[in-house]
Amino acid sequence: SQQGEEDPQALSIQEGENATMNCSYKTSINNLQWYRQNSGRGLVHLILIRSNEREKHSGRLRVTLDTSKKSSSLLITASRAADTASYFCATALYNTDKLIFGTGTRLQVFP
Amino acid sequence: DAGITQSPRYKITETGRQVTLMCHQTWSHSYMFWYRQDLGHGLRLIYYSAAADITDKGEVPDGYVVSRSKTENFPLTLESATRSQTSVYFCASTHGTEQFFGPGTRLTVL
Numbered sequence: 001s002q003q004g005e006e007d008p009q010a011l012s013i014q015e016g017e018n019a020t021m022n023c024s025y026k027t028s029i030n031n032l033q034w035y036r037q038n039s040g041r042g043l044v045h046l047i048l049i050r051s052n053e054r055e056k057h058s059g060r061l062r063v064t065l066d067t068s069k070k071s072s073s074l075l076i077t078a079s080r081a082a083d084t085a086s087y088f089c090a091t092a093l094y095n096t097d098k099l100i101f102g103t104g105t106r107l108q109v110f111p
Numbered sequence: 112d113a114g115i116t117q118s119p120r121y122k123i124t125e126t127g128r129q130v131t132l133m134c135h136q137t138w139s140h141s142y143m144f145w146y147r148q149d150l151g152h153g154l155r156l157i158y159y160s161a162a163a164d165i166t167d168k169g170e171v172p173d174g175y176v177v178s179r180s181k182t183e184n185f186p187l188t189l190e191s192a193t194r195s196q197t198s199v200y201f202c203a204s205t206h207g208t209e210q211f212f213g214p215g216t217r218l219t220v221l
Binding site: 033035040041042043045088090092098099100101103104 | 142144146151152153154155156159161169201203205208209210211212213214215
């Protein structure tokens with residue numbers, strides 16, 4: 001069964017707006033990562049947040065993690081048309097080197 | 112070029128045929144992974160390898176075989192392809208906690 005579930009499945013916004021994507025997971029994790037996938041390409045790592053962290057920033061990205069609710073959110077501020085892509089959360093479980101990916105959020109940013 | 116490459120990028124085959132998808136990385140990363148990506152399922156782990164000659168099953172291993180005789184190569188073989196194996200296949204390797212992905216192989220089984 002899927003460990004991570006993203007919400008919403010699809011999101012359409014205008015350039016300049018903020019985009020928020022959520023991820024829920026089921027079991028205890030070591031860290032949670034967000035990846036981006038442009039159409040027809042492989043996934044690219046964006047940001048990692050460890051289980052003992054609550055918030056992390058990287059450029060226009062802000063990730064939060066609530067381990068009590070088993071959820072994370074990815075905020076992209078001041079979105080650009082180039083941010084159009086699918087975004088996936090991935091959880092790293094304890095004592096394993098595997099990542100479990102969610103089903104992704106498709107983000108469309110209109111110029 | 113440094114990085115992770117997959118070949119072929121596109122493959123059409125028929126039911127029952129054997130198909131091998133290649134994955135090569137130039138970093139000497141220990142861990143390598145094979146995923147399949149299907150609409151509505153995200154990425155699902157097929158097999159992974161912690162080092163040369165060490166492989167283990169992932170979430171959906173049935174119908175697939177892997178080998179890892181050299182650190183840099185991790186081929187995935189479909190022994191007898193089925194239509195349900197039509198998918199996009201991604202290879203990845205790990206450096207620390209971050210996974211690096213290849214460009215993918217789009218496989219169609221007729």
